[in-house]
Amino acid sequence: MNDPFDSLQEQLTHLEAGEPLETVGADLPEAEAGLLQMAAALRAVPAPERSLNTVSTQRMELIRAAKSFKILNTLPNTDEVRRLGQPARAQSWWPLALAGGVAAMFACALVVAALAGAVWLWRSSPQPSVAQPHSPAATAVAQASPATVALAAPDPQHAVLAEARGLVEIQSSDGAWAAADAGQTLAAGQRVRTGALSGVSLAFYDGSLARLGPNAEVSVDSLDAQKTGSRVILLSQWSGDSKHDVAHSDDPASRYEVATPSGVGSAKGTSFRVSVTVLLVRFDVDEGVVAVTHLNVTVIVVAGQTTIVPPGEAPQEPVFHISGEGEVTAIGDIWRIGGQTFLTNSSTVVVGDPQVGDWVAVEGRILSDGTRFADRITLLHHSTENQFSFTGTVEVISGTQWTIAGRVVRVDDLTKIDEGIAVGDQVEVQGGIAQDGTWWASSITRTAANGFEFTGVVQSIISDTWTISGISVTVNVSTTIEAGIVVSDVVHVEGEILDDGTWLATSIQKTAENTFDFTGVVISMDPWIVDGVPISVTEQTTIDEGIDIGNRVRVAGRVLADGTWLAESITQLDEGKRHHVEFTARVESIGPAFWVVGGVPVSVTEQTKIDNGIEVGDLVTVKGNLLPDGTVVAKKIRLASPTQGCVETSVVVQTINADQIVLLNGQTIPLDGKAKVKGKVNVASIVIVLACADADGNITIVSITVVYQLDALPPPPPQDNGGQDKDKDKDKHPDCKEGPGRGEGLCKHDDDDDDDD
Amino acid sequence: MRELSLTQRGLGMADLPRPDLVTLAQGGDVQAIGALYDQHHQALFRYIWARVGERQTAEELTGDVFMRMLAALPRYRPSVVPFRAWLFRIAHNLLVDHYRKESGRVALSLQSAEGVSDEGDPVFLVEQKLTVERVHQALAVVDEPQRSVIALRFLSGLSLEETAAVLDKSESAVKALQHRGLATMRRALAHEKVLS
Numbered sequence: 001m002n003d004p005f006d007s008l009q010e011q012l013t014h015l016e017a018g019e020p021l022e023t024v025g026a027d028l029p030e031a032e033a034g035l036l037q038m039a040a041a042l043r044a045v046p047a048p049e050r051s052l053n054t055v056s057t058q059r060m061e062l063i064r065a066a067k068s069f070k071i072l073n074t075l076p077n078t079d080e081v082r083r084l085g086q087p088a089r090a091q092s093w094w095p096l097a098l099a100g101g102v103a104a105m106f107a108c109a110l111v112v113a114a115l116a117g118a119v120w121l122w123r124s125s126p127q128p129s130v131a132q133p134h135s136p137a138a139t140a141v142a143q144a145s146p147a148t149v150a151l152a153a154p155d156p157q158h159a160v161l162a163e164a165r166g167l168v169e170i171q172s173s174d175g176a177w178a179a180a181d182a183g184q185t186l187a188a189g190q191r192v193r194t195g196a197l198s199g200v201s202l203a204f205y206d207g208s209l210a211r212l213g214p215n216a217e218v219s220v221d222s223l224d225a226q227k228t229g230s231r232v233i234l235l236s237q238w239s240g241d242s243k244h245d246v247a248h249s250d251d252p253a254s255r256y257e258v259a260t261p262s263g264v265g266s267a268k269g270t271s272f273r274v275s276v277t278v279l280l281v282r283f284d285v286d287e288g289v290v291a292v293t294h295l296n297v298t299v300i301v302v303a304g305q306t307t308i309v310p311p312g313e314a315p316q317e318p319v320f321h322i323s324g325e326g327e328v329t330a331i332g333d334i335w336r337i338g339g340q341t342f343l344t345n346s347s348t349v350v351v352g353d354p355q356v357g358d359w360v361a362v363e364g365r366i367l368s369d370g371t372r373f374a375d376r377i378t379l380l381h382h383s384t385e386n387q388f389s390f391t392g393t394v395e396v397i398s399g400t401q402w403t404i405a406g407r408v409v410r411v412d413d414l415t416k417i418d419e420g421i422a423v424g425d426q427v428e429v430q431g432g433i434a435q436d437g438t439w440w441a442s443s444i445t446r447t448a449a450n451g452f453e454f455t456g457v458v459q460s461i462i463s464d465t466w467t468i469s470g471i472s473v474t475v476n477v478s479t480t481i482e483a484g485i486v487v488s489d490v491v492h493v494e495g496e497i498l499d500d501g502t503w504l505a506t507s508i509q510k511t512a513e514n515t516f517d518f519t520g521v522v523i524s525m526d527p528w529i530v531d532g533v534p535i536s537v538t539e540q541t542t543i544d545e546g547i548d549i550g551n552r553v554r555v556a557g558r559v560l561a562d563g564t565w566l567a568e569s570i571t572q573l574d575e576g577k578r579h580h581v582e583f584t585a586r587v588e589s590i591g592p593a594f595w596v597v598g599g600v601p602v603s604v605t606e607q608t609k610i611d612n613g614i615e616v617g618d619l620v621t622v623k624g625n626l627l628p629d630g631t632v633v634a635k636k637i638r639l640a641s642p643t644q645g646c647v648e649t650s651v652v653v654q655t656i657n658a659d660q661i662v663l664l665n666g667q668t669i670p671l672d673g674k675a676k677v678k679g680k681v682n683v684a685s686i687v688i689v690l691a692c693a694d695a696d697g698n699i700t701i702v703s704i705t706v707v708y709q710l711d712a713l714p715p716p717p718p719q720d721n722g723g724q725d726k727d728k729d730k731d732k733h734p735d736c737k738e739g740p741g742r743g744e745g746l747c748k749h750d751d752d753d754d755d756d757d
Numbered sequence: 758m759r760e761l762s763l764t765q766r767g768l769g770m771a772d773l774p775r776p777d778l779v780t781l782a783q784g785g786d787v788q789a790i791g792a793l794y795d796q797h798h799q800a801l802f803r804y805i806w807a808r809v810g811e812r813q814t815a816e817e818l819t820g821d822v823f824m825r826m827l828a829a830l831p832r833y834r835p836s837v838v839p840f841r842a843w844l845f846r847i848a849h850n851l852l853v854d855h856y857r858k859e860s861g862r863v864a865l866s867l868q869s870a871e872g873v874s875d876e877g878d879p880v881f882l883v884e885q886k887l888t889v890e891r892v893h894q895a896l897a898v899v900d901e902p903q904r905s906v907i908a909l910r911f912l913s914g915l916s917l918e919e920t921a922a923v924l925d926k927s928e929s930a931v932k933a934l935q936h937r938g939l940a941t942m943r944r945a946l947a948h949e950k951v952l953s
Contacts, residue, residue, distance in 0.1 A: 005932035008939075009917060016916075035936065038943040042911035045892050047803040048812050050819075058820040059794050065827055066787040524828070550817075550824035 004032070011036050061550075064501045064532060065523040153205040156225045158185040163211070165563035166198025166457045166469050167488055179459060186220055193217040194240065195488045197457045197469060197514070199562035206231050207247035208256060214561045216240025221259070230254050241275045260309075272301075279347075281309040284321065287707070303707040304650030304686045306365065320686075322372055325361040325380060326645010326693065328354055335374060337362045338645025339693020342374035351561075352379025352514075359383070359540060359645070366649065370665050380558075381540050381568055386598055388439060388583030389430045390626060391447055394423050402444070404429055405626045407581075409441045416443040433585055437599020450497040452518030455511055455559050458489050466508070468493055469563055471533065473505045480507040497531070516565055517556040519573060522549050528567070530555050536566045542582070542621075544572040581632055584621040584640045587614060595637070597622050603633045610637045619695070646692040646702065653685045654713065661704065663689070664713070669701050679706030684713050779840050783830050790830075794823055797841065801848050804913040808852050808904070810893050818855060822848045842922035845909060849923055895942040902926075903938030910935055 011032070014024045021040045025033040153160045161168065164182040171177050171191040186192055186202060194200055194216050202210040202218070204225040212218055222234040231247075231254040238260075246256045258274050260281045270288035275281065283292050284306040291300050292307050297314035301307050305318035326338020331354075335342045342364055344350075354360045359381040364374040392405020401410050409429055411417065421427060421444060431441040456469025466473045473493055475481060485491060485508065492511035495504050497520065520531025525547070528535040535555055537543065547553060547570065557567040585598020595602045602622055604610065614620060614637065624634040652664040661669045661681060669675055669689070681687060686708040693699045778796075781789035801822055806815035825847050833843055896904050902924070909920045910931075920935075921928045 005929070005936045008936050009932045012910075012917075012935075031940075034943050035939040038939045038946070039911050039935075041946075042892065042907065042939075042942075043914070045912065047799075047806060047912075050799065050802055051816065054816050054820075055798065058798070058816075058823065059791055061820070062794055062823050062827065063787045063791050065824060066785070066790045521824075523824070548821065549828065550821040 008032060008035055012039060015040060060501055061521045065521065153185060153203055153225065156205040156227075156231075157223055158187050159202040159204050159210075159220060159223065159225070160185050161192070161200050162203045163199065163201040165200070166214070167195030167459045168198060168200045169193050169195075188220050188223040191217060191219040191238075195457045195459075196490045197455070197559055197561065197563040199564075204233055204247075206233075206249070208233060209245045210235065210258075211243040211245075213241035213243075214563065216242060218242060231256070233257070235259065237274055237276050239276050241273065243271070243273045245271050280311070283307055283309075283315075289708075302686060302710070304688055319365045319367075320650035321363070321365050322647060322649045323361075323363045324645060324647030325359065326647065327383075328356050328358050328360055329644065329697075331356055335362075335377065337374075337377070338647050339697050339699050340372060340647045340691070342372045342377075343367075344374050344377070348374050349376045351377070354379040355383070357383030362647070366651075366665070372649075380538075380566075386433045386583075386585050387430070388433055388581065389428065390581035391426065391428045392626060394421060394425050394427055397421075397423060402441070404444075406631070407439065407626055409439045409444075411441050411444070415441045416445075417441075418444065418446045421446055433583060433598040433600065437596075439600075450519055451495070452497055452503060452516075453492065453494040454516030454518060454565075455490060455492045455514045457563070458485060458487050458491055460487060461485075466505070468508075469559070471503055473503045473508075475505050475508070479505045480509075481505075482509045485510060514559045515557070516559055517554070519552060519554045522547060522551050522553055525549060528570070530570075533565060535570075536560075536564050537570070538566065541567045541570065542623075543567075543570045547572050581626050582621065582623045584619065587616050587618050587620055590614070590616060595634070597637075600632060602637070603631055604637070605633065608634045608637065610634075611639045614639060644693040644695060644697060646690055649689050649691070650686060650707070651689060652710065652714065653681055653683055653687055655683060656681055663687075669704065675701040676703040678703060681706055682709060684710040686710060779833070779835065783833065790827065793826070797844055798823070800913050801844065804845065804908050805848060805852065807892075807896065807908040807912040809855070814855075818848075818851055822851055825851065838922050839919060841915070842919040845913070845915060845919070845923040846925075849905065891946055895945040898945050899938045899941045903934050903941065906931055906934040907938045907942065911939075 011024050011028065015021065015036065021036065025036045028036065161170075161180055161184045162182050164180070168180045169177040169192070170180040170184065170186060171193070177193070180192065180200075182200075192200065192202065192212070194212050194214055196214050198214050199216075200212050202212070202220075204210075204223075206225040206227045208225065208231075210218070217238040217240060219236045219238070220234075221236055222232055224230075224232045226232075227247075228251075230251045231249045234255065234257045236259040242258070244256070244258065260274060260276050271286040272288075272290050273282075273284040273286070275284075283290055283301060285301045285303050287303050289300060289302050291298050292309065292315045293299075294309050295314045299307050299315045299318055301318040304320055306321045307315050307318040309315045324338050324340070326340075328335065328337055329339075330336035330341075333344060335344055337360055342362060352360075354377060358379055361378045361380055362374050363376045364372055367373055390405065390407070392407070394402060394404050395406070396403035400412065401408050403409075404427060409431065415431075418427075426447045427444050428447045429439075429441050430443045431439055433439055454469070454471070456471065459467040459469070461467075464475050466475060468491060471493075473495065479495075482491075489510055490512075492507075492509050492513055492515075493505050494507045496506065497518070498504055518531070518533075520533070523529040523532065528537055530553060533555075535557070541557075544553075552573045554569075554571045554573055555565075555567050556569050556571075557565060560566050583598065583600070585600070588596040588599065593604060595604055597620060600622075602624070608624075611620075619640045621636075621638050621640045622632065622634050623636045623638075624632050627633055651667070653661055654664045655662045658671065660671055663669070667689075671677070679685075679687075681704065685706050688705045688707055689701060690703045690705070691699050692702050778789050778792055782793055798819060802815055802819040805818045805822075806812060809815050809818065822844065826844060829847065833840070838846070896907065899907065905924055906920060909915045909923055910917070915923065917928055917931055921931045924931065926934075
């Protein structure tokens with residue numbers, strides 16, 4: 001064999017077959033024998049022993065991850081999987097409050113016109129056959145464009161539960177409630193309900209989907225969800241919030257109805273939401289058209305609008321809704337959120353006690369005089385200005401100041417300090433930065449390598465195993481458990497994740513908090529899954545760069561109402577020797593090697609990534625490491641919250657030309673290319689205007705999206721009724737008042753419309 | 758009918774030929790996945806350690822390989838590439854990513870003291886450390902393709918065919934690379950009189 005490469009390989013083959021080196025290389029030329037000797041020597045190089053602990057941990061984490069994947073893989077496609085980790089804001093469960101006002105501009109004549117032009121056929125909707133003590137009175141009927149459903153029911157007579165989070169229960173025929181999970185089916189005559197911090201979807205055979213939020217209860221009254229021909233889905237919603245994406249049906253006899261207990265409502269549309277409380281029933285339309293009927297009065301609600309049905313009253317005229325999120329800059333009767341002003345009153349629901357500087361989501365409506373009214377304000381993130389957090393080793397403990405990772409922090413009576421912390425312990429410090437740059441600790445907590453804490457709803461208690469919001473938690477004699485906790489209670493759990501993956505609780509207490517904090521291994525990053533727990537992230541979530549699947553991270557955040565775990569931070573822990581530090585404050589000075597941020601000298605290097613355009617006075621977030629002497633070395637300096645937030649408002653286009661759009665609320669938007677226009681804008685188009693406020697409060701129109709086209713401009717709104725117009729019927733088409741009751745003669749023109757269609 | 762797991766069938770891992778193990782793992786059998794870890798972690802670690810030269814980093818990257826394996830397992834096709842070669846390809850790609858992230862830093866650490874066992878005969882440890890150091894130094898002088906081939910063929914024990922599959926090269930190319938790599942390393946190590 002002449003080729004030296006082939007020759008060497010042939011000798012190597014002998015060597016690999018177990019022949020002694022001396023034998024294989026006996027007759028080889030010196031150079032070739034040398035290569036063979038080299039290969040044999042390399043094979044004999046001792047590799048380091050793997051750490052048994054590491055091997056054991058990796059194996060355990062792999063199996064834990066495999067179990068999670070196994071669960072995920074039961075879902076049919078990635079779309080469904082992605083839903084598990086979508087930001088909660090994308091699927092808001094909040095009820096939208098609605099009232100009259102601007103709605104009066106939609107005279108019944110317009111409603112008739114809208115119906116006549118609609119693709120959908122309007123059918124009377126008889127009372128759903130609900131075998132319950134009190135039959136719901138309101139009914140929503142929808143027939144709509146396609147809705148993507150990943151989990152489908154096995155047959156038209158069943159709905160399958162999907163996306164179950166927290167406590168989900170099904171009522172059987174004997175009236176007993178039993179815990180249910182994704183994959184279980186539901187037939188006509190059964191009810192499903194959710195607990196706090198919980199949610200579930202009902203996927204129907206035709207592809208329609210009903211999503212239930214927390215504390216919701218829905219019964220299936222009639223179900224024959226055929227994909228072709230007449231489709232019948234009749235639901236009754238007794239409490240809570242639901243969102244419905246209704247699959248398209250060509251059959252005019254198809255029905256998709258949601259009945260509610262207070263008032264009579266009928267709706268049709270592509271995508272709509274229903275909220276049932278003791279005070280009112282709300283219908284919100286995201287796509288298409290919805291008709292809501294009660295007391296022989298029908299109102300037509302189009303995309304971007306909403307209406308309410310107070311108990312014993314007719315549906316109020318639809319109004320435009322407004323939603324968004326942003327920084328709170330004023331609180332009181334008048335709030336300022338994301339650069340926009342909102343009125344509030346005692347009916348406004350405020351969740352999480354947000355304060356000035358915090359980041360909130362807002363849902364509301366526009367009153368007849370153009371005033372924005374907030375129905376719900378929900379805290380998303382506390383302000384980070386002049387706040388810091390870092391982890392490190394305790395070096396010195398004295399009465400009023402500790403030295404941790406070389407950094408001196410002040411402590412006082414208000415500082416929450418874990419018991420028993422001693423010099424040498426690893427801790428996390430959180431607190432605020434005083435004007436003189438002093439760091440005051442609000443909390444010093446021991447950072448157990450595998451510690452966890454979270455808030456969840458108790459789903460089951462079986463011996464020493466509790467299931468809390470999907471997490472199986474083990475208790476033992478050392479676990480402190482508040483007396484009287486039962487299934488459906490919301491609790492705060494603290495504990496430690498053991499080497500075998502067990503979540504061992506040290507304490508379980510009832511709580512009104514909604515936070516979580518735990519460490520685990522990243523199983524997936526799209527969607528985020530850590531230690532088997534689906535995690536939602538938003539643009540506000542601070543995520544360490546370089547995190548990859550398999551990394552150990554610490555995740556801290558907030559449990560939203562529907563049970564979504566929304567992360568505020570995801571911190572990499574694998575590089576445990578480093579001392580991460582992060583704080584947000586105003587830039588006080590900028591130098592070539594040192595900046596002063598919030599009174600803190602910050603070392604910058606060539607490796608420090610700094611946002612362009614930062615000036616003294618800007619609010620920035622500094623991320624970096626603490627050196628042994630306490631110096632902060634910045635890895636990144638980013639502008640913090642360059643905007644105050646963004647708000648979406650639904651509004652009608654009054655006029656349009658090549659230069660500008662004039663909205664019915666008087667606002668003029670120049671068509672200079674700065675605002676992105678989505679869809680064909682015409683006179684009487686309903687558009688959603690996305691407006692964002694910068695740090696100085698200057699508002700910029702970001703986009704204009706057409707969601708619906710009215711046939712004509714509505715008449716001017718009535719003056720000064722404050723959205724509480726009681727004489728609603730005067731503006732309605734007379735036909736809409738006729739008909740004996742719910743589901744019958746909702747509008748006399750319906751049949752005619754059907755024929756036209 | 759639902760597939761039974763290993764335990765349900767009363768079988769142990771040793772009772773199964775490897776292709777079945779992979780198939781079971783693809784079906785979500787967590788025991789089979791654990792068995793795959795048991796079978797391959799040491800060889801993978803050895804390969805990665807040979808490439809990065811730091812035990813801690815090699816430990817972490819070894820774990821990462823299996824996490825990536827888990828994510829990619831549903832897409833694995835035995836008819837396209839042998840499982841071990843596929844697994845080492847994941848490791849190879851991971852190392853490429855690792856070096857890309859680490860570009861600008863020290864490309865190869867020679868702190869081989871981390872790479873030796875801290876237990877056992879002190880005299881042996883000194884000799885072991887010396888050999889490990891020299892091997893890493895010699896690996897540092899060969900080019901990247903040769904280094905990959907040397908590490909796969911002689912430090913991890915992959916066959917010529919498997920190595921070719923991992924690196925997506927022809928067997929002829931691998932033969933040439935192993936020849937040149939061994940020659941270069943021998944010159945470097947002979948200079949240090951490690952092998953003589």
